[in-house]
């Protein structure tokens with residue numbers, strides 16, 4: 221009844237495109253974690269949509285799009301996204317926002333920048349969208365939820381928080397927040413968003429009772445998970461499978477397929493270890509061929525080979541039942557392709573991933589090499605029509621992960637997908 225799409229590496233694997241495809245047969249598309257640090261791209265008839273908050277499933281008009289309780293919401297960004305959809309002819313009355321979702325407010329954004337400045341060598345390279353500080357407030361229990369935002373409590377809650385945050389900002393010499401300015405601006409946003417706010421937990425469970433299909437859209441990815449990622453170089457939420465339960469209220473017994481999304485190579489934005497990173501001209505070439513520049517921050521993405529050690533960790537942790545692999549077209553433009561099948565750590569071969577920082581920074585990749593030059597595969601609509609070199613690469617990944625690659629991306633367009 222519930223299928224889940226998750227990032228299996230460090231994000232930007234092309235989850236948006238896979239969600240768009242799968243939500244054709246779903247009644248609901250649910251975001252359960254993260255905020256507008258995410259950037260999910262879908263190209264429809266040559267037009268590019270980049271969603272930061274609204275679930276990518278919304279482009280299918282029969283889908284009800286839900287922002288679950290686990291999401292942190294910057295109201296300004298959400299309203300911009302709603303307006304952009306309306307300008308493009310989409311009705312947005314099928315959007316629902318959890319009354320339990322927390323807000324990102326201007327002091328979170330200011331604090332995100334401040335903490336990055338004072339972290340020194342432990343700088344994370346965050347998106348500076350206020351994500352970490354907003355989740356901190358949630359767990360500190362001073363966060364402001366959607367339910368508060370649209371109630372008369374908002375003014376009082378905001379005032380207390382602004383006063384408290386200003387103490388910190390002032391102590392570190394950062395610009396203080398002007399309560400009146402923020403309140404006057406945000407109370408207008410609350411009026412705009414009020415009609416969308418509801419109890420999405422009950423809504424989801426009514427749908428489950430009626431056997432309606434739900435698709436959960438992961439943001440970020442396994443290796444950015446606050447617990448299971450490369451801490452501290454992670455985000456502040458749970459993009460792994462457990463996030464579906466805590467961030468949407470869906471118990472594990474409802475979950476059916478878990479799709480892990482990867483690229484035929486890999487990428488990472490921000491700081492932190494990355495075993496298969498290519499700091500040479502091949503990495504630059506992949507970045508240019510794959511247009512690997514951040515959807516949210518426009519930062520150039522670090523690029524490298526696909527890492528099966530990390531992928532097997534994602535498969536294991538999330539219980540991935542099928543893989544979606546994008547950018548087969550991009551990797552097929554290279555003469556030779558490498559696939560990391562194990563690490564060498566302290567002179568020993570290691571096949572299990574660990575988030576231990578010494579392990580991650582000192583492991584060296586062990587590669588198998590494949591022939592590239594797949595030619596133009598953009599017209600391939602079936603697995604059989606793919607060139608032999610591409611099939612050899614795909615089937616080796618399946619063998620090493622013991623998991624079927626069910627979806628293959630052959631281009632950025634909505635239709636550029638092979639379903640097996």
Ligand code: GDP
Nearest residue numbers: 232233234235236260261546547629630631632
């Ligand atoms: P997400 O955050 O996981 O949704 O991924 P992003 O949207 O941040 O980044 C994926 C990028 O790859 C976007 O620019 C997509 O349009 C593009 N993309 C997705 N699948 C494919 C594919 O199969 N081939 C090519 N060439 N581009 C793709």
Ligand code: IMO
Nearest residue numbers: 231232257258259345346347439440455489490
């Ligand atoms: P999607 O959903 C790639 C990274 C940031 C940084 C770290 C922490 O598009 O795959 P944060 O702002 O969350 O505190 O930053 O996490 N990061 C992402 N990298 N794709 C994303 O989302 C990301 N969301 C956060 O670059 O390294």
Ligand code: MG
Nearest residue numbers: 232259260515
């Ligand atoms: Mg992205």
